[in-house]
Amino acid sequence: MNAHILQPHTGAIRGDRYLASDPDTVSWGWLANRATAPVASLGSGQSITIDTVSHEGILDDQGRDPLRYLAQFGVDRAAVLDDVVAIAGSSIANGPDDGPHVVTGPIHVDGARPGDLLKIDILDLAPRVPYGFVSSRHGYGSLVDEYPEPDGWRHDDDKITAPGTISHFCRVRGADGSPAQGVLDAGKGRTLPFGLAPFLGLMGVAVDTDDPVPSVPPGRHGGNIDVKHAVVGTTLYLPVQVDGAGFYTGDPHFAQGNGEVALTALEASLRATLRLTVLPANLRASTVGGVDVPFLETPTHWIPTGMDPDLDVATQRAVRNAIAFLNTRFDVPRSIAMAYLSAAADFEISQVVDAVKGVHCMIRKADFATWI
Incomplete structure (x- = not known):
């Protein structure tokens, strides 16, 4: 499984700028505040291509070793993203009090001031790998006290996840590298296919505070809003809180139903091209x-x-x-x-x-x- 892999710095870069996700450009479980230094700068109206990274497959309850974890599902080294390996193997802390999301940014946008709007045009979302995960964890999800079921079915080939976590590996099939369907193993030799609609679950601006900002709860700043309609062709508007806006993104999905009831949707890494434009307060x-x-x-x-x-x-x-x-x-x-x-x-x-x-x-x- 090594076709259609978008490793960092390879393949088509559609934006005016490119931003890789590496230990120097990401945070893990936390969002930007007014004190967070930008990792890139853009002029208003410019576009940027960002290699976003999914957290599924690198978390502690999955062993924090993506090469070993993904090998269980037949994914060879060439199909594991280099930035995923680097982030998982870095010294960036990600403990039980931290959110799961790998967040790339913040990006300074010239001219953005509090009271303005940051307009984010979603120009392109290219899958970086032909697989992803849908996970459920004890203490989370819509049926918090019921799932995962203690004696419930789990993949026999997943020997690493910690008790209380079920991560369903999901293959992607499509033509010419453009995934059309996710395919879940449904047991008894059956598969369960469903359509894909890639989007970024997490897009936001820096919060006007010196306090740490967790990545899980969304808010006025945006963040982990998980609105599935944020596909290519959609625009997101966010109220700017600090000079330069401090835009960041992460939590890429290949698909999600309204509700995201299990805890995650189909989590998988995307190459996102976005145009960031400042709209002054008088246009709000x-x-x-x-x-x-x-x-x-x-x-x-x-x-x-x-x-x-x-x-x-x-x-x-x-x-x-x-x-x-x-x-x-x-x-x-x-x-x-x-x-x-x-x-x-x-x-x-x-x-x-x-x-x-x-x-x-x-x-x-x-x-x-x-x-x-």
């Missing part, structure tokens, strides 16, 4: 309306978000943010906006597994075609 109302949290835009939908440890409160916040968007951007009366959302918008659960739960609202652009 005409872009995201009155919303001051992560906001996504696809060719067909506007997607305000809501987050809270309580799923009901997260839903309420998503509703308020959707109303604020329609009221400020299009001058829709608030009561009419509420009626429209109830009749025509879809509120989806982004994820329920990241301590702070996420809900996002799908507002169809087609309904406002004559307004734009």
Whole structure:
């Protein structure tokens, strides 16, 4: 299994700049704050290609030895990413109090100031390997006290994971290196295929604090928002908190269902090309309306978000943010906006597994075609 491998510094680089993930450019389990030194700089409107790294296959409960761990599943050395090996073998600490995510950045964006918006256009997401993992761990996930089942089925060929962890190896099949399906071993000689839609689960800006910022809970800064609609062609808007924005990314996925109920989705490394543009504060109302949290835009939908440890409160916040968007951007009366959302918008659960739960609202652009 050594075809279609995007090792660092090899293959097509589509951005104006390139950023590899190595022990000098990543943090493990923590996000940037105002004191974190940037590892790269961009001019507003420039693009950057980032080799993101999945944490699955390198965590302590998987042995922190990706060569040995992946060999169990028939993955030879040529198909293991060099940056994955370097990060796992480095002195970067990643203990039980740290988040799992390998986070690349931060990136300084010239001209970004608090009050501005950072516009992140997702230009390209290229799978770096033809495999990934879906994992479940005791104490986490939507059925925290039920899964993994103590006597549940697990892969016979996984001899390394610690008790309380089940990591399902998932092969990818497709044509010409473009994965079309993930394939899970379903036991009894059966396989379970499903479609892929790669996206970055974690994109954010530096938080205006000197305190450490954990990578698991998302927030106003973005971070681990896990909104599956952040695919190629989508734009993410984040409110800038510190000079230079301090953009970072990680937690790459090949696929995820709304909810991400097991704990992880199909986690696998991606080569991401993103364009980072500063939108000054006076353009916020005409872009995201009155919303001051992560906001996504696809060719067909506007997607305000809501987050809270309580799923009901997260839903309420998503509703308020959707109303604020329609009221400020299009001058829709608030009561009419509420009626429209109830009749025509879809509120989806982004994820329920990241301590702070996420809900996002799908507002169809087609309904406002004559307004734009």
